[in-house]
Amino acid sequence: MNSAPTSPLLPPHRPPVATYVLIAINVGVYLLQLVAGGVSPLHDTSSRTLIAWGGDVPLYVLTGDTWRLLTAMFLHGGIVHLGLNMYVLAFTAPVVEYEFGTARMLAIYLAGGLLASCASVFWAALRTTPTDAAALVTVSVGASGAVMALFGSLLAGLVMPTPRFAHLPKHMQPGINKGLIQAVAINIGMGFLIQGVDNSAHVGGLAGGLVLGLMMAMAPRATGPRATLMRYLAAAGLVAVCTGALLHSAAKPQMHYLRAEFDAELRFRR
Helix, strand or coil: CCCCCCCCCCCCCCCCHHHHHHHHHHHHHHHHHHHHCCCCCCCCCCHHHHHHCCCECHHHHCCCCCCHHHHHHHCCCCHHHHHHHHHHHHHHHHHHHHHHCHHHHHHHHHHHHHHHHHHHHHHHHHHCECCECHHHHCCECCCHHHHHHHHHHHHHHHHCCCHHHCCCCHHHCCCCCHHHHHHHHHHHHHHHHCCCCCHHHHHHHHHHHHHHHHHHHCCCCCCCHHHHHHHHHHHHHHHHHHHHHHHHCCCHHHHHHHHHHHHHHHHHHC
């Protein structure tokens, strides 16, 4: 695993604009929460607030709020949570953007984040029993699942050349540097050291990113519009299949009954 050597054969380094945009969106959402009130930079954000802003609540997702799989990716539980995720994103996304290109990096980030959210909901449903449904009402937020998907795509790049570097011999293609490994290790370590971290989203994002990376790198010399469209359609299809399977497996009548109870409890606490 070596960093990219300087060579006229390599595409020029461009500013990672998409990375800056993703960081700006994540930070911007947090600032909007501060302006709207109910969020303090000195304290973690309450579960009620995260739910109101679109946090990933498995019970809600399984009863129709599939949009939460996306919105949860741009929410964070506090300024420390936000800062750590943006630190890792700042290390990871530019490497993926350079290797895969801007559009493919964004596709991996969004699709991988959605797959991470699906994994979180699936694991919560799997742990639920008739006498213990606590996992279904646990709120999950953060960009870490999408970031892990980016890292997974780089692992795919180790075994299959990305389209931008398919013309180069293996030893000249970009690799994973030490700083990136350290940044991702921090994200993984949080899952074991800090209570409440959603490891299922991390694992789901990493696995999803690996598959998405292989999709984006498949037939690396095919770089025309048709090949590019097929890659994006394959990524969208993967997300659609996983989301559909997740929703199909839900016990609808029971889930809706539990949601009604949970909504009533939230209203009672106000």
